[in-house]
Amino acid sequence: MKKWTRRAFIGAGVLAGGTLVIGIAIRPGNRSSKVAGLIASEGETVMNIWLKIAPDNTVTAIIPHAEMGQGVHTALAMMLADEMDADWSKVTFQEAPADKEYANFTLLKGFVAGNSTFPKFIDETIDGVFLTAVKTLNFQITGGSASVRFTGQQAMRIAGAAAKSMLMQAAADTWKVPTEELIAQNSIISHPSSKRSATFAELAPAAAKVTIPIQPKLKSPEEFNLMGTSQPRFDIPAKVTGEAKFGMDVQVPGMKYATIKAAPVFGSKVKSVDTKVSSSQPGVKKILNLGDSVAVIADGYWQAKTTLDSLPIEFEATENSGLNQDEIMDRYRKAMDADLADGNLDKHFKDGDATNALEQAATLVEAEYQLPFLAHATMEPMNCTAWVHDGKCEVWCGSQNPLGVKAAAAELLEIDIDMVTVHNQLLGGGFGRRSETDVMKQAILIAKEVDYPVKLIWSREEDTQHDVYREATISRMKAGLDQSGLPIAYTHQFIFKHHPPEAADIPYSIPNQLIQYSSPATFVPWGNWRSVDHSTHGFLTESFIDELAHAAKKDPFAYRKNLTKDNSRFQRVLDLVYEKSNWGSPLPPNWGRGIAIAQSFGSIVAEVAEVEVGIDGKVKVHRVVCAVDPGFAIHPDGFIAQMESGIIYGLAAAMTGEVTIENGAVVQSNFHNYPVTRMNEAPKIETHIINSGNPPGGAGEPSTPVIAPAVTNAIFDATGIRIRQLPISKNDLRASIRPTT
Amino acid sequence: MTSLTINGKEYGVDASADMPLLWVIREQCGLTGTKFGCGIAQCGACTVHIDGQPVRSCVTPAISAEGKNITTIEGIALDKNTLHIVQQAWIEEQTPQCGYCQSGQIMSAVALLNENPSPTDEEIDAAMSGNICRCGMYSRIKSAIHRASASLQTSNTL
Numbered sequence: 041m042k043k044w045t046r047r048a049f050i051g052a053g054v055l056a057g058g059t060l061v062i063g064i065a066i067r068p069g070n071r072s073s074k075v076a077g078l079i080a081s082e083g084e085t086v087m088n089i090w091l092k093i094a095p096d097n098t099v100t101a102i103i104p105h106a107e108m109g110q111g112v113h114t115a116l117a118m119m120l121a122d123e124m125d126a127d128w129s130k131v132t133f134q135e136a137p138a139d140k141e142y143a144n145f146t147l148l149k150g151f152v153a154g155n156s157t158f159p160k161f162i163d164e165t166i167d168g169v170f171l172t173a174v175k176t177l178n179f180q181i182t183g184g185s186a187s188v189r190f191t192g193q194q195a196m197r198i199a200g201a202a203a204k205s206m207l208m209q210a211a212a213d214t215w216k217v218p219t220e221e222l223i224a225q226n227s228i229i230s231h232p233s234s235k236r237s238a239t240f241a242e243l244a245p246a247a248a249k250v251t252i253p254i255q256p257k258l259k260s261p262e263e264f265n266l267m268g269t270s271q272p273r274f275d276i277p278a279k280v281t282g283e284a285k286f287g288m289d290v291q292v293p294g295m296k297y298a299t300i301k302a303a304p305v306f307g308s309k310v311k312s313v314d315t316k317v318s319s320s321q322p323g324v325k326k327i328l329n330l331g332d333s334v335a336v337i338a339d340g341y342w343q344a345k346t347t348l349d350s351l352p353i354e355f356e357a358t359e360n361s362g363l364n365q366d367e368i369m370d371r372y373r374k375a376m377d378a379d380l381a382d383g384n385l386d387k388h389f390k391d392g393d394a395t396n397a398l399e400q401a402a403t404l405v406e407a408e409y410q411l412p413f414l415a416h417a418t419m420e421p422m423n424c425t426a427w428v429h430d431g432k433c434e435v436w437c438g439s440q441n442p443l444g445v446k447a448a449a450a451e452l453l454e455i456d457i458d459m460v461t462v463h464n465q466l467l468g469g470g471f472g473r474r475s476e477t478d479v480m481k482q483a484i485l486i487a488k489e490v491d492y493p494v495k496l497i498w499s500r501e502e503d504t505q506h507d508v509y510r511e512a513t514i515s516r517m518k519a520g521l522d523q524s525g526l527p528i529a530y531t532h533q534f535i536f537k538h539h540p541p542e543a544a545d546i547p548y549s550i551p552n553q554l555i556q557y558s559s560p561a562t563f564v565p566w567g568n569w570r571s572v573d574h575s576t577h578g579f580l581t582e583s584f585i586d587e588l589a590h591a592a593k594k595d596p597f598a599y600r601k602n603l604t605k606d607n608s609r610f611q612r613v614l615d616l617v618y619e620k621s622n623w624g625s626p627l628p629p630n631w632g633r634g635i636a637i638a639q640s641f642g643s644i645v646a647e648v649a650e651v652e653v654g655i656d657g658k659v660k661v662h663r664v665v666c667a668v669d670p671g672f673a674i675h676p677d678g679f680i681a682q683m684e685s686g687i688i689y690g691l692a693a694a695m696t697g698e699v700t701i702e703n704g705a706v707v708q709s710n711f712h713n714y715p716v717t718r719m720n721e722a723p724k725i726e727t728h729i730i731n732s733g734n735p736p737g738g739a740g741e742p743s744t745p746v747i748a749p750a751v752t753n754a755i756f757d758a759t760g761i762r763i764r765q766l767p768i769s770k771n772d773l774r775a776s777i778r779p780t781t
Numbered sequence: 782m783t784s785l786t787i788n789g790k791e792y793g794v795d796a797s798a799d800m801p802l803l804w805v806i807r808e809q810c811g812l813t814g815t816k817f818g819c820g821i822a823q824c825g826a827c828t829v830h831i832d833g834q835p836v837r838s839c840v841t842p843a844i845s846a847e848g849k850n851i852t853t854i855e856g857i858a859l860d861k862n863t864l865h866i867v868q869q870a871w872i873e874e875q876t877p878q879c880g881y882c883q884s885g886q887i888m889s890a891v892a893l894l895n896e897n898p899s900p901t902d903e904e905i906d907a908a909m910s911g912n913i914c915r916c917g918m919y920s921r922i923k924s925a926i927h928r929a930s931a932s933l934q935t936s937n938t939l
Contacts, residue, residue: 108879109879275877279880280864281858282813419824421817469879677875718919
């Protein structure tokens with residue numbers, strides 16, 4: 041095996057079957073010939089696995105990510121088309137098939153090795169067994185706010201630039217003119233002085249024969265035509281007519297419907313169920329005991345659901361069957377105490393001698409925070425259609441991880457991975473939930489029992505009670521302030537560290553720090569929840585720094601500004617949010633203003649919330665001002681939409697989001713007891729972007745971590761009550777109990 | 782066999798007494814634009830019109846709609862090339878994100894504008910708060926309704 045090089049990435053080849061290609065491989069050898077069969081049809085030229093040019097001069101970007109409303113198909117196509125100087129009206133996209141040629145690993149490690157960060161979130165998403173089996177990493181994931189940052193920067197732009205360079209060279213060779221005299225514009229290459237021009241499609245065959253650029257030159261931001269503009273999104277028209285196809289909408293000839301009830305207590309098994317179908321159950325085809333769940337297959341969802349609901353099912357008791365939320369939190373506390381006493385804490389970060397410095401401090405501030413389990417509650421309940429036949433498996437679903445689905449199917453059925461086809465659909469919300477493969481595995485197990493395709497649909501109740509949850513946590517924080525109110529020591533003991541690994545870091549310059557964590561036993565399944573560990577640490581850090589500012593009798597904005605003096609990006613974001621929010625201007629009685637800032641997924645976001653707390657304790661968030669430095673916003677309108685979305689998602693969690701365990705099972709079941717933000721509760725959101733010229737940061741997640749602390753800091757400003765336990769609805773904020781100032 | 786009129790077309794369907802209209806529309810008539818979200822009339826994703834009134838099809842027995850005019854998201858455009866003014870406004874405001882709730886949002890918005898062609902923010906809140914959008918695109922939905930309302934004033938057709 042040759043060494044991986046950039047040269048090897050941009051390699052050329054000719055397809056079998058006579059189709060002329062300019063193949064650009066991503067690994068030694070020509071991989072384009074392998075993927076061409078999957079993506080190209082007769083007469084199309086595969087420029088590389090990231091783009092193809094049709095005879096009618098249409099450029100198609102091949103996007104290896106799932107569309108869940110973040111506009112990824114449009115933004116990535118823009119990045120490719122801009123570098124290529126393609127005519128945007130003739131650019132389209134195709135979602136890449138679930139194939140290992142499109143694995144993010146290849147992209148991130150093999151593509152420009154040494155020049156990329158390998159996001160930690162990917163490690164934990166890989167199916168370990170599969171990993172061992174094929175000795176390679178196969179995943180094609182949409183998550184970690186990574187699509188633009190990694191695929192866009194390191195595949196789309198380079199592919200577009202390489203293609204353009206090869207087309208230019210082909211024109212120069214054909215016309216015997218220097219490339220410097222050529223202009224590429226609107227999918228045409230022209231030579232003005234000789235008035236010659238040719239389309240990309242006309243030049244493609246000749247371009248196949250030219251020397252491949254080892255390092256195609258990328259545009260500088262001043263040269264961008266598409267990047268930085270808000271082109272209408274490809275996915276929107278079909279979403280207003282009802283034509284858009286989500287996993288839920290898949291229709292396969294001969295298909296039946298199934299629904300499922302898993303053991304309410306995680307890890308429990310079915311003790312008894314009668315799987316005989318009776319004549320009083322019209323339309324019911326089969327009742328299946330899957331060990332940890334019971335499924336009913338019927339002609340329609342309704343027959344399946346009503347039959348399932350009427351079945352007497354007994355589940356086995358487990359050691360967790362009597363466990364309640366308070367006991368879970370109590371166990372966490374005891375584990376934290378024990379780990380601290382025994383010196384068993386894992387170190388996250390240490391600088392100086394925080395323990396000693398705390399003793400020297402003029403003022404000591406201590407706080408314990410508690411956060412709840414959270415469900416994802418995507419609009420589209422979990423579902424998957426599967427058909428197992430003739431040694432093959434076909435899966436239709438909306439997945440953030442279609443290759444993971446493919447791997448899971450192959451492993452489950454013990455068949456070769458090439459016998460599995462995944463048809464990825466639009467996602468009715470992902471937020472991390474759709475990076476899991478649990479529902480797909482269930483659908484495959486059900487479909488394996490019959491000879492027709494089956495669409496498995498989870499009820500909303502099943503979706504709420506068998507999610508993978510953002511962890512419930514407890515955090516203990518301490519800081520010592522000197523005479524002037526500046527922090528000289530900071531300690532934080534938290535529980536559960538998932539990723540990103542830096543989430544518990546603080547952006548503030550505090551000389552002595554000790555950040556440690558425990559990993560107590562838990563039986564509640566964990567999953568990626570929008571912004572992952574930043575969703576907890578954003579709240580913890582930004583609540584506690586606010587407490588320090590107030591203990592120091594300093595303005596919370598000025599305090600943050602003072603402690604981030606060395607970070608020019610933070611300074612600019614803070615200044616912008618200060619200005620746009622009219623920080624310090626008077627507010628009506630019972631109103632408050634709160635600020636929070638955090639960096640996550642490469643973007644820095646500050647938010648100021650304006651909140652009214654009624655005398656009855658009811659909280660109304662009126663306005664949120666968001667200032668963000670994402671380095672460069674490729675699609676500004678889409679970026680703003682993502683900021684708004686992340687704020688509303690985080691606000692729903694902050695206000696009322698709480699999953700509780702009773703007798704080992706999730707209590708909440710649907711939107712009536714797991715309420716989310718509705719239009720009448722949504723604040724006015726104003727987003728302001730700083731294009732700082734830094735590498736593009738993420739969009740999908742970074743606005744989420746800061747909204748909860750911005751709101752609770754505002755509540756403190758309004759009422760003098762510090763919220764240390766979420767959701768906010770658990771706190772009594774009535775005027776009668778507020779401290780008098 | 783029950784006969785339903787959906788978007789002006791007759792469908793013969795097989796619905797038990799309690800079967801919600803939602804599942805008949807989606808599974809038997811193949812009109813998948815109407816979405817399942819919660820099953821208990823909490824989220825609005827399944828909103829359709831019966832004789833012009835918005836209803837949550839997930840809790841409306843199909844047989845109760847017999848003899849009435851049912852309209853789904855697939856039935857509001859004037860024709861294949863002419864979108865409804867509300868759909869057009871939705872595109873102009875680039876409203877949807879994941880899009881799953883949007884059929885229901887649009888059906889609720891159309892019903893609102895039929896009743897009240899120039900709603901205030903508060904009236905929009907009141908009419909639309911039964912429709913959840915987990916992507917949080919409420920401000921765009923509101924802007925799109927105002928835009929549709931403005932188009933209505935000039936075109937005078939809904």
